[in-house]
Amino acid sequence: MSSQSAGPRADRPIGEAEQRLLDSARDAFAAKGYHGTSTREIAAGANMSPAAMYIHFRSKQDVLARLSLEGHIAAYAALRAGAETAGSPTKRLRAAVYAFAHWHAENHTTARVVQYELAALDDENHARVVQLRRDIVATVRSIISDGTRDGEFAVDNIDVTTLAVLSLCIDTVRWYPSRELHTPESVGASFAACAERMVKADA
Amino acid sequence: MSSQSAGPRADRPIGEAEQRLLDSARDAFAAKGYHGTSTREIAAGANMSPAAMYIHFRSKQDVLARLSLEGHIAAYAALRAGAETAGSPTKRLRAAVYAFAHWHAENHTTARVVQYELAALDDENHARVVQLRRDIVATVRSIISDGTRDGEFAVDNIDVTTLAVLSLCIDTVRWYPSRELHTPESVGASFAACAERMVKADA
Numbered sequence: 586m587s588s589q590s591a592g593p594r595a596d597r598p599i600g601e602a603e604q605r606l607l608d609s610a611r612d613a614f615a616a617k618g619y620h621g622t623s624t625r626e627i628a629a630g631a632n633m634s635p636a637a638m639y640i641h642f643r644s645k646q647d648v649l650a651r652l653s654l655e656g657h658i659a660a661y662a663a664l665r666a667g668a669e670t671a672g673s674p675t676k677r678l679r680a681a682v683y684a685f686a687h688w689h690a691e692n693h694t695t696a697r698v699v700q701y702e703l704a705a706l707d708d709e710n711h712a713r714v715v716q717l718r719r720d721i722v723a724t725v726r727s728i729i730s731d732g733t734r735d736g737e738f739a740v741d742n743i744d745v746t747t748l749a750v751l752s753l754c755i756d757t758v759r760w761y762p763s764r765e766l767h768t769p770e771s772v773g774a775s776f777a778a779c780a781e782r783m784v785k786a787d788a
Numbered sequence: 789m790s791s792q793s794a795g796p797r798a799d800r801p802i803g804e805a806e807q808r809l810l811d812s813a814r815d816a817f818a819a820k821g822y823h824g825t826s827t828r829e830i831a832a833g834a835n836m837s838p839a840a841m842y843i844h845f846r847s848k849q850d851v852l853a854r855l856s857l858e859g860h861i862a863a864y865a866a867l868r869a870g871a872e873t874a875g876s877p878t879k880r881l882r883a884a885v886y887a888f889a890h891w892h893a894e895n896h897t898t899a900r901v902v903q904y905e906l907a908a909l910d911d912e913n914h915a916r917v918v919q920l921r922r923d924i925v926a927t928v929r930s931i932i933s934d935g936t937r938d939g940e941f942a943v944d945n946i947d948v949t950t951l952a953v954l955s956l957c958i959d960t961v962r963w964y965p966s967r968e969l970h971t972p973e974s975v976g977a978s979f980a981a982c983a984e985r986m987v988k989a990d991a
Contacts, residue, residue, distance in 0.1 A: 616907070621823025700962065701904070704819070741981060744968045749956060749982045756959035759903065765947045778944060779952045782986050 603641045605631035610648045615697040619649055619705035649702060650710040656692070656699035657717040661724075663688040668724050674732030678750075678784065679777040681728060685721075686754040687773035690761045697758040725750055729784055739786035750780045806844045808834035813851045818900040822852055822908035852905060853913040859895070859902035860920040864927075866891040871927050877935030881953075881987065882980040884931060888924075889957040890976035893964045900961040928953055932987055942989035953983045 599607075609630030613622040624645045628638040642648045667684030670677050689696045706714060726747040732738030740746040753776055766772045802810075812833030816825040827848045831841040845851045870887030873880050892899045909917060929950040935941035943949040956979055969975045 617823035618821030619824070620820035742968070742978070745978045746982075748963075748966060748968055749979065752959040752963070753952060753956055755962070756955040759958070760951070760955070763951060765945070765951055775945070775948045776952065779949075779986050783982050784985075787990075 600641070602631070602633065602637075606633065606638055606641055606648065607652060610645075611652055611695055611698055614649065614652070614702060615694045619645070619698075619702045646705075646707055646710070649698070649705060650707075652695065652698050653702060653706060653710065653714055654717075656695045657714050657721075659692070660685065660688050660696070660699065661717050661721050664721055664724055668728060674728055674735060674737050675781060675785070678725075678728045678732065679781055681725060682750060682754060682780040683773035683777040685725075685751075686757055686776040687769040689754055689757040690766075690769040690772040693758050693761045696755075700755050700758050722747060722751065732784060736786060738784040740784055746784060749783060753779060803844070805834070805836065805840075809836065809841055809844055809851065810855060813848075814855055814898055814901055817852065817855070817905060818897045822848070822901075822905045849908075849910055849913070852901070852908060853910075855898065855901050856905060856909060856913065856917055857920075859898045860917050860924075862895070863888065863891050863899070863902065864920055864924050867924055867927055871931060877931050877938060877940050878984060878988070881928075881931045881935065882984055884928060885953060885957060885983040886976035886980040888928075888954075889960055889979040890972040892957055892960040893969075893972040893975040896961050896964045899958075903958050903961050925950060925954065935987060939989060941987040943987055949987060952986060956982060 606627060610622070610627045613626055613630060622645070624638060625635050627645065627648060628635045631638070642651070664681055664685040667680035667682070668677055670680035689700075703711065703714065726743060729738060729740065729743050729746055729750070733740060733743060757772055757776075761772065762768075766775060809830060813825070813830045816829055816833060825848070827841060828838050830848065830851060831838045834841070845854070867884055867888040870884035871880055873883035892903075906914065906917065929946060932941060932943065932946050932949055932953075936943060936946060960975055960979075964975065965971075969978060
């Protein structure tokens with residue numbers, strides 16, 4: 586390659602064809618699952634031949650890994666931005682849950698792949714994603730722990746409550762949109778209120 | 789057929805081969821999704837040939853419909869048994885959520901197929917399942933509505949709270965078992981407590 590060539594793939598801006606393949610794969614994985622989707626279908630959804638797809642991705646696993654890893658990074662960034670809100674544990678929990686539930690509603694197709702295709706990742710990709718999931722759990726756990734220490738919150742078990750709060754947000758990908766909640770804002774606001782109720786100490 | 793023959797299929801006790809096929813399909817659908825599973829794999833998992841499978845089921849859709857319909861009926865029966873507990877709305881809600889969450893944990897492989905493969909059902913099967921899902925929502929909604937009327941509960945929106953309570957129970961199929969909650973009893977008890985917190989009026 587000449588000195589004018591693009592740098593390593595990870596440093597280049599994402600190409601238009603690459604983005605079309607990721608969008609096609611996201612839609613197919615969300616609708617039919619990783620195992621129910623062929624590379625031929627991913628390529629066809631991007632108006633490309635299977636051979637052309639291999640210029641951009643080594644394998645179907647490679648496409649899934651990109652979607653899953655970038656999705657986890659984006660979900661964690663949204664959660665962390667909320668969690669870093671200044672204020673009481675109640676305010677931080679509300680902002681964190683709002684942001685995390687909002688992300689899952691707004692990006693529900695990507696988020697479905699992120700949440701439902703963990704078992705389809707190979708060992709190396711799975712390990713990278715598991716670390717991000719641990720960071721997500723730790724972020725929520727730390728707010729609930731702070732609130733419990735300060736007496737704002739009173740819960741039976743911090744780990745179980747953390748699981749329940751995250752579970753509520755994540756399950757959005759299964760049903761969103763519904764008749765009752767059909768905007769990311771309404772999902773965020775409703776689940777922030779539910780989470781506060783789940784943790785708060787009696788008045 | 790002679791008068792000694794078995795009656796119509798629906799009235800016969802389920803045969804051993806039929807049960808093996810249902811178990812094989814349940815495991816495969818839960819692991820790889822309906823679209824990621826072939827009839828050949830279902831038959832192989834039951835130690836049968838694909839041709840032998842067609843003696844028992846007309847199609848892969850027919851197998852999914854049986855699993856989904858029977859699963860929905862069982863989940864609804866568990867929920868209703870809890871909801872019919874005598875006592876206050878708080879007691880009924882706790883019993884209903886305990887039973888529904890317990891069912892999803894205890895039967896998490898079946899329940900994953902029940903909850904994740906709705907879109908794979910054909911129109912006729914989908915319509916039957918949707919009616920059962922409406923009955924499930926109505927059962928929880930009616931308890932929350934009773935408690936709100938009696939002043940035991942105070943919620944912003946009965947429909948949204950119903951969705952959140954059911955969502956918490958159903959998401960069990962995604963993660964069960966976890967380090968924190970690894971028995972159906974602990975899932976039922978924890979989520980019954982979470983649901984009570986989500987609805988109760990301030991003391």
